[in-house]
Amino acid sequence: MSDTVHLSSPDIGPLEESYLVAALRSGWVAPVGPDLLAFERAVAERVGTGGAVAVNSGTAALHLALLGVGVGPGDVVIVPTLTFIATANAVRYIGARPVFVDCDPRTGNVDVDVVDELVRRLRSRGERVGAIIPVDMFGSCADYTRLTPVCAEAGIPLVEDAAEALGASHRGRPAGSFGRVGALSFNGNKIMTTSGGGMLVSDDTALLARARHLATQAREPTPHYEHRETGYNYRLSNLLAALGRAQLVRLDGMIARRRQLRDQYAKVFAPVPGVELVGAEDADSNCWLTVITVDEEQCGWRAADLAAHLATRSIETRPVWNPMHRQPVFAGAESLLTGAADRLFDHGLALPSGSALTEPQVGQVFGAIDDFLARRAVVGAA
Known part of the structure; x- marks a missing residue:
């Protein structure tokens, strides 16, 4: 490491080392293993959702979340203009079109009044709005008290980009638990890290099962390798999940x-x-x-x-x-x-x-x- 004081370096210590060594000695070096499953359960419990699926980046989590709520080619997705580019890139992966909305100057989170106006404008033109993706900026939740009813009234799925906000809350409810599905990031500069990694969190068990299937190359449950659709190599490794378990403790x-x-x-x-x-x-x-x-x-x-x-x-x-x-x-x-x-x-x-x-x-x-x-x-x- 250099002598530079960095913006947000990983905070790693003896506990993380002990978890990693234990995972190595267990022999579960392959992608899926007991640490991965335990990490998913622990994060779901922390966020207050019914389940979770660990993947190799927050971007992968957003991609799978959008697929899970039914966004498809040609759809419009409302995205904050103030965000990291991954939020908008995930929309493009599907062939959907991001339309950008401005922020509240006090918080950096989406301006709910502008979102409401944009929803009405898009729907008046006959556009299909596949999802709204608020981003919890700098570790603070968006104003879900006002935003959630806007989504519900319009019948538009809310996909929460909580990549920066694990451990935050809004009126007693944890970041990641709003809307139909949330996406977390464990990149090296985040509040906690798995080196690289992310997670979907949701109460929708069917959505999570679908995401888990797609994240493992969409392999069918047969003795041989069989694939009926295009999947992705998105699963988080068991070793990195062990690191995440220790980080979550701290x-x-x-x-x-x-x-x-x-x-x-x-x-x-x-x-x-x-x-x-x-x-x-x-x-x-x-x-x-x-x-x-x-x-x-x-x-x-x-x-x-x-x-x-x-x-x-x-x-x-x-x-x-x-x-x-x-x-x-x-x-x-x-x-x-x-x-x-x-x-x-x-x-x-x-x-x-x-x-x-x-x-x-x-x-x-x-x-x-x-x-x-x-x-x-x-x-x-x-």
């Missing part, structure tokens, strides 16, 4: 550590005019990433200025997701925009948030921020 502690960091950021930036934490009022977030927005007119500096300063101290930061409507691969795609995602991209900055940060690294980050703010105060006074 999840609450890792969330608490990230919350401590967010609270420290809130304290540091509280007296700075024009700087706000995105989603700061959400007490049920898992605090995956702490993101600030910077109003240059109020504070006299840009988010990019802070990023450049921190980079000189070997501290990684990152702009928020470049909105999908600005991506060349989706040039010309239909969107319903308010400008909120554009503003978050232009003025937002994600700060180091990982639970694996050591105390010296935390001191390095906040020392560098204090130095930046002090220098800017001097310039402003002059």
Whole structure:
């Protein structure tokens, strides 16, 4: 590992090592095994769904989830413009068409009023809307209290992209449990990791059984290899599931550590005019990433200025997701925009948030921020 302070590094320790060694010694090195099944049960219990299917990425989970709710070629799927590209790519895998919707500027999650307007617009044109995919941004759930009735009234399946939000909740209900099916990610930078991996979670046992079948190359239950349809090589390995089981044991502690960091950021930036934490009022977030927005007119500096300063101290930061409507691969795609995602991209900055940060690294980050703010105060006074 380099000396760079990273945004969200994997938090791995002795417990993970012990689970992996035990899995290796058990002989279950092949893709499916007891750790995989135990991991699925544990995640379903944590999320509060009837079952789960572990796969090799969050993108695979989204792909199978869309197939599971019946999205097909030519359908329209409503996707947040502020998201990682996997959300939109999964729609294209099926031959469906993503239509992008803007976000709430306070949280980065979908703007429910805009979603409602877009649903009415699409249906008035006779479009078949196969699904709506809200994304729980930066570890905070979307406003499902308002969004779920919009989906229900229109008869459109809700597929929850909870890739960033395991361990978060909305009004007491866990992230991943909203809608017909949810998709989780265990990528290396997520709140917990299996190196790479993902999972579908749902109460719909038929949907999960179908996903499990497709994820194992759609092999029929015969003594020989027989396949009646195209499947995918999507299953998570037993060894990586063992890693995930250990991470799940430690999840609450890792969330608490990230919350401590967010609270420290809130304290540091509280007296700075024009700087706000995105989603700061959400007490049920898992605090995956702490993101600030910077109003240059109020504070006299840009988010990019802070990023450049921190980079000189070997501290990684990152702009928020470049909105999908600005991506060349989706040039010309239909969107319903308010400008909120554009503003978050232009003025937002994600700060180091990982639970694996050591105390010296935390001191390095906040020392560098204090130095930046002090220098800017001097310039402003002059």
